[in-house]
Amino acid sequence: MSLRIEGDVRRFRDIVKGRIRRDLKRYMSNGEMIGKKGKDFVSIPLPQIQLPRFRFGENKGGVGAGEGEEGDAVGEEGEGEGDGQGRAGQGAGQHVIEVDVSIEELAAIMGEELELPRIQPRGQKDIVAHKDKYTKIAPVGPDSLKHFRRTYKRALQRQIASGTYRPDNPVVTPERQDNRYRSWKEDNKPERNAVVLYMMDVSGSMGAAQKEIVRMEAFWIDTWLSSQYDGLDTRFIIHDAQAKEVDRDTFFSTRESGGTLISSAYKLAMKMIDEEYPSSEWNIYPFHFSDGDNWSGSDTRDCMRLLQEDMLPKVNAFCYGQVESEYGSGQFYGDLQKAFPDDESVILSKIANKDAVMASIKTFLGKGK
Amino acid sequence: MDHSLFNQRFRNGLPDELKAMQDQVEEVARKAGLDFFPVVFEMVKPEEMSMLAAFGGFPSRYPHWRFGMEFEQIHKSYSYGLSKIYEMVINTDPCTAYLMNVNHSTDQKLVMAHVYGHCDFFKNNMWFGHTNRKMLDQMANHATKVRKWVDRLGLARVEEFIDACLSVDNLIDIHAGAIRRQPRTSEPGTTMRERVAAGETPELPAAQDFKYDVDRSYMDEYINPKGEVLARREKALQQSLEPVTVPERPERDVLGFILEHAPLHDWERDVLGIVREEALYFAPQAQTKIMNEGWATFWHTKLMTEGLARADEIVQYAHSTSGTTAMGRQQLNPYKLGLELFRDIERRWDTGRHGREFDACDDMEAKRAWFVDERGGLEKVFGVRRIYNDVQFVDAFLTEDFCRAQGFFAYGWDPRNKQYVIESREFGKVKEQLLQQLTNFGQPILEVTDANHNNRGELLMEHRHTGADLQMDWAETALGNLSALWRRPVHVHSQLKGRPVRISHDGESPSREFLDRKGSAKPPKKKEKESQ
Numbered sequence: 001m002s003l004r005i006e007g008d009v010r011r012f013r014d015i016v017k018g019r020i021r022r023d024l025k026r027y028m029s030n031g032e033m034i035g036k037k038g039k040d041f042v043s044i045p046l047p048q049i050q051l052p053r054f055r056f057g058e059n060k061g062g063v064g065a066g067e068g069e070e071g072d073a074v075g076e077e078g079e080g081e082g083d084g085q086g087r088a089g090q091g092a093g094q095h096v097i098e099v100d101v102s103i104e105e106l107a108a109i110m111g112e113e114l115e116l117p118r119i120q121p122r123g124q125k126d127i128v129a130h131k132d133k134y135t136k137i138a139p140v141g142p143d144s145l146k147h148f149r150r151t152y153k154r155a156l157q158r159q160i161a162s163g164t165y166r167p168d169n170p171v172v173t174p175e176r177q178d179n180r181y182r183s184w185k186e187d188n189k190p191e192r193n194a195v196v197l198y199m200m201d202v203s204g205s206m207g208a209a210q211k212e213i214v215r216m217e218a219f220w221i222d223t224w225l226s227s228q229y230d231g232l233d234t235r236f237i238i239h240d241a242q243a244k245e246v247d248r249d250t251f252f253s254t255r256e257s258g259g260t261l262i263s264s265a266y267k268l269a270m271k272m273i274d275e276e277y278p279s280s281e282w283n284i285y286p287f288h289f290s291d292g293d294n295w296s297g298s299d300t301r302d303c304m305r306l307l308q309e310d311m312l313p314k315v316n317a318f319c320y321g322q323v324e325s326e327y328g329s330g331q332f333y334g335d336l337q338k339a340f341p342d343d344e345s346v347i348l349s350k351i352a353n354k355d356a357v358m359a360s361i362k363t364f365l366g367k368g369k
Numbered sequence: 370m371d372h373s374l375f376n377q378r379f380r381n382g383l384p385d386e387l388k389a390m391q392d393q394v395e396e397v398a399r400k401a402g403l404d405f406f407p408v409v410f411e412m413v414k415p416e417e418m419s420m421l422a423a424f425g426g427f428p429s430r431y432p433h434w435r436f437g438m439e440f441e442q443i444h445k446s447y448s449y450g451l452s453k454i455y456e457m458v459i460n461t462d463p464c465t466a467y468l469m470n471v472n473h474s475t476d477q478k479l480v481m482a483h484v485y486g487h488c489d490f491f492k493n494n495m496w497f498g499h500t501n502r503k504m505l506d507q508m509a510n511h512a513t514k515v516r517k518w519v520d521r522l523g524l525a526r527v528e529e530f531i532d533a534c535l536s537v538d539n540l541i542d543i544h545a546g547a548i549r550r551q552p553r554t555s556e557p558g559t560t561m562r563e564r565v566a567a568g569e570t571p572e573l574p575a576a577q578d579f580k581y582d583v584d585r586s587y588m589d590e591y592i593n594p595k596g597e598v599l600a601r602r603e604k605a606l607q608q609s610l611e612p613v614t615v616p617e618r619p620e621r622d623v624l625g626f627i628l629e630h631a632p633l634h635d636w637e638r639d640v641l642g643i644v645r646e647e648a649l650y651f652a653p654q655a656q657t658k659i660m661n662e663g664w665a666t667f668w669h670t671k672l673m674t675e676g677l678a679r680a681d682e683i684v685q686y687a688h689s690t691s692g693t694t695a696m697g698r699q700q701l702n703p704y705k706l707g708l709e710l711f712r713d714i715e716r717r718w719d720t721g722r723h724g725r726e727f728d729a730c731d732d733m734e735a736k737r738a739w740f741v742d743e744r745g746g747l748e749k750v751f752g753v754r755r756i757y758n759d760v761q762f763v764d765a766f767l768t769e770d771f772c773r774a775q776g777f778f779a780y781g782w783d784p785r786n787k788q789y790v791i792e793s794r795e796f797g798k799v800k801e802q803l804l805q806q807l808t809n810f811g812q813p814i815l816e817v818t819d820a821n822h823n824n825r826g827e828l829l830m831e832h833r834h835t836g837a838d839l840q841m842d843w844a845e846t847a848l849g850n851l852s853a854l855w856r857r858p859v860h861v862h863s864q865l866k867g868r869p870v871r872i873s874h875d876g877e878s879p880s881r882e883f884l885d886r887k888g889s890a891k892p893p894k895k896k897e898k899e900s901q
Contacts (some may be wrong), residue, residue, distance in 0.1 A: 003416060003417065003420045004420065004428065004429065005420040005423060005424065005436055005437060005440050007432055007437075008423075008432060008433060008434055008435075008436040008437030008440070009437035009440055009441060010437065011432070011433075011434040011437055011524075011528075012434040012435075012437030012438045012441065013437070014434075015434050049438065051435065051532060051535050051536045052536050052843045052844075052846035052847040052849075052850065053536055053537070053539055053843060053847050054537070054539065054540065054812070054813050054815060054832075054839055054843070054844050054847050055539075055812065055813065055839070055840050055843055055844075056811075056813060056837040056838070056839065056840060057837065057838045057839055057840035057841065061779060061780055061781035061782060061789070061792065061802055061837075062699065062700075062701065062779075062780055062789075062802065062806060063701050063777055063778070063779055063780070063799055063802050063803045063806065064697065064698045064699045064700065064701065064777070064778055064780055064791075065696045065698070065701075065775055065776045065777050065778065066696070066698045066776055066778075067776070068698075068778065068791050069791065070778075070791050070792065070793060070794065071790055071791060072790060072791045073783075073786070073788045073789065073790050073791075074698050074699045074780045074788075074789045074790065074791060097438070097442070099441070100441075100445070
């Protein structure tokens with residue numbers, strides 16, 4: 001498709017990207033785009049992109065038709081125009097414009113704005129993925145892959161060569177030897193896969209506001225990491241005194257009331273890594289979010305040992321985000337800091353509120369791990 | 370135009386069966402009495418249709434991101450199946466219309482009939498009388514001109530300026546195309562005041578000059594009593610000593626005024642002129658939306674049901690038309706309103722339900738049974754389509770019975786519950802609201818009242834407040850754009866929640882001031898204060 005309007009569309013997209021870049025901090029701290037994420041696109045509301053005009057404000061009213069008594073609500077404002085001609089743009093400007101931006105574009109903007117370095121995939125060993133590409137033509141194959149144009153071309157060539165082609169009656173009849181089929185070529189491409197293991201403390205002290213922060217963190221982490229790797233897996237572990245794996249929705253909505261044993265989550269994460277994500281093939285990112293209160297000092301010691309001996313040798317980076325709750329902030333952050341003072345692969349961040357999300361993302365991803 | 374030649378030349382784009390269909394529709398339309406420009410149909414793909422819709426129907430427009438934005442919106446909405454553009458037609462001679470290649474053939478027939486209705490309207494409605502029928506070329510010329518400036522000055526600069534122009538392109542005088550402006554009455558330096566100021570002693574006009582002409586001399590002392598003549602002379606002298614304001618009377622064509630008086634560069638003048646010309650070209654369409662769509666729908670339903678649609682096409686036809694004329698609870702569907710009004714007019718003038726006698730009759734039973742065999746309906750609707758625009762159309766033909774039958778209500782914003790609620794079903798209120806909505810095609814009216822405000826070359830405008838306030842944040846940003854064009858601070862007098870307010874923009878930031886503080890509102894004093 002080549003349309004004259006493409007230049008304008010491109011220009012519009014550039015402006016959109018510029019606006020997102022300018023307002024990235026706001027988007028990162030209010031989370032309004034998170035609910036609007038599709039597989040490849042995010043819908044971003046852009047109220048400020050419209051041309052400002054002199055127009056009537058909210059007390060303008062109007063005329064409608066239908067049932068209802070005086071004082072009844074007439075419902076949400078919505079465009080009711082079914083179809084029809086009429087000039088475009090008329091009546092536009094009443095609604096906030098939502099623009100679809102691909103995850104790749106968003107990650108690119110995010111990378112530029114936060115000055116995130118490209119991630120150096122861990123390990124020398126390339127993981128090779130096989131992919132079949134149908135780029136070859138072969139003389140044998142199943143009928144379903146028959147390449148008609150090539151087949152007829154061969155037949156025509158043969159007929160011309162053998163003198164059986166008659167221009168006044170140009171019938172081309174392929175014979176068995178003329179048949180051509182689409183065929184595949186094996187493509188070996190180094191593929192880099194990553195898995196993010198999200199762990200979250202769901203004990204009583206983690207409230208809705210804290211989970212919202214974690215949800216925002218997860219959105220941006222996913223966005224960035226998926227732009228850096230060919231494939232991205234995400235797994236979710238919640239824990240109080242016990243840990244279990246859940247799906248994404250459950251992860252962000254569960255609230256338990258038990259105590260907190262952080263080591264339970266780390267143990268489960270290690271089990272997953274050992275069973276499903278061999279570190280020779282996967283780039284592994286455990287992210288743990290908690291308010292920092294652990295049940296006992298001995299469990300904290302267990303955690304440190306687990307990290308030191310089992311987890312750190314196998315993962316790209318271990319990230320810990322301590323979300324401040326209404327009960328204050330615990331001491332797990334300090335414990336980690338003490339245990340791994342110089343370890344580059346242990347990344348710690350304190351997230352006081354929504355406004356701190358951006359800085360925290362930069363901390364987590366800014367190391368290029 | 371020789372239509373057979375025309376057909377040969379222009380109908381090549383359509384497949385044969387659609388060509389035949391067009392011939393059929395055209396013949397039926399002409400027999401029904403429609404009078405139209407020749408119509409060129411073009412077959413387009415959905416994405417091309419979306420593009421044309423974004424471009425306002427024209428295949429070539431100047432480069433601007435807004436078209437890209439509109440394209441994305443329209444095409445997304447189409448791709449998700451939320452809306453579908455059946456057809457588009459533009460006001461040119463020959464009339465250009467687009468058909469979408471994925472549409473059902475019955476819909477194509479319907480659309481053709483609809484298009485002939487529009488085309489008849491474009492040709493005959495007097496509000497379109499002064500529009501440029503060669504706009505297809507003109508738009509392309511505009512595109513070329515703007516591209517030339519872009520090449521020379523860079524996209525960012527030109528685009529920023531176009532943004533500023535577009536944000537005030539509703540400040541036009543919809544009658545500008547039809548008005549011959551009087552030139553400024555006096556040359557600079559020739560007014561009495563200026564001559565007095567220059568030290569001259571101009572001779573005073575004789576009293577004789579202020580007399581009205583009288584044919585019969587004996588009437589003279591009655592028509593020109595002495596005291597009256599002297600008073601007139603005195604008044605004229607006073608007026609001639611007052612400074613000449615620019616504009617001499619409030620000027621509604623704000624864009625035109627800026628074009629003429631702002632210190633713009635050549636390229637800026639060029640671009641602003643283009644934006645204004647295009648806004649004026651589209652204005653009649655906004656002014657006659659209800660009538661235009663109503664008229665086209667009136668005719669496509671008539672033609673389709675009175676012979677054009679085959680028996681097997683009727684269901685598809687009815688399905689499409691019901692979609693087009695569906696009425697939302699909060700949105701007035703111009704197709705529906707216009708269609709029903711035209712049908713009502715036809716019915717009333719067929720049966721004599723109009724005029725003083727009918728209006729004066731307050732016997733409901735008699736009114737219901739009213740019948741005078743006039744059969745003037747068709748003639749009347751043709752007359753109406755010639756001289757009315759939406760405001761006049763609704764004002765003249767929206768009757769109480771009609772309003773009740775359609776179930777209209779007026780709604781308004783309830784600030785307490787933050788929602789729109791039904792305010793009234795009273796005929797007077799509904800009609801007033803509707804007319805309000807249509808006046809100046811739904812745009813606020815701002816007039817330039819002083820181009821040398823505070824004697825500092827600032828632009829002062831008056832918002833003719835008619836009940837609805839301006840949306841303040843938008844107005845302030847738009848005002849900023851206006852000050853970028855005017856190069857000096859700009860002000861608007863308006864009202865906000867019943868209080869007089871002045872919003873200003875000095876090129877840097879907006880400000881807002883209520884003018885009724887401290888009891889007496891004396892704007893000049895406040896202005897001095899503000900300037901310190």
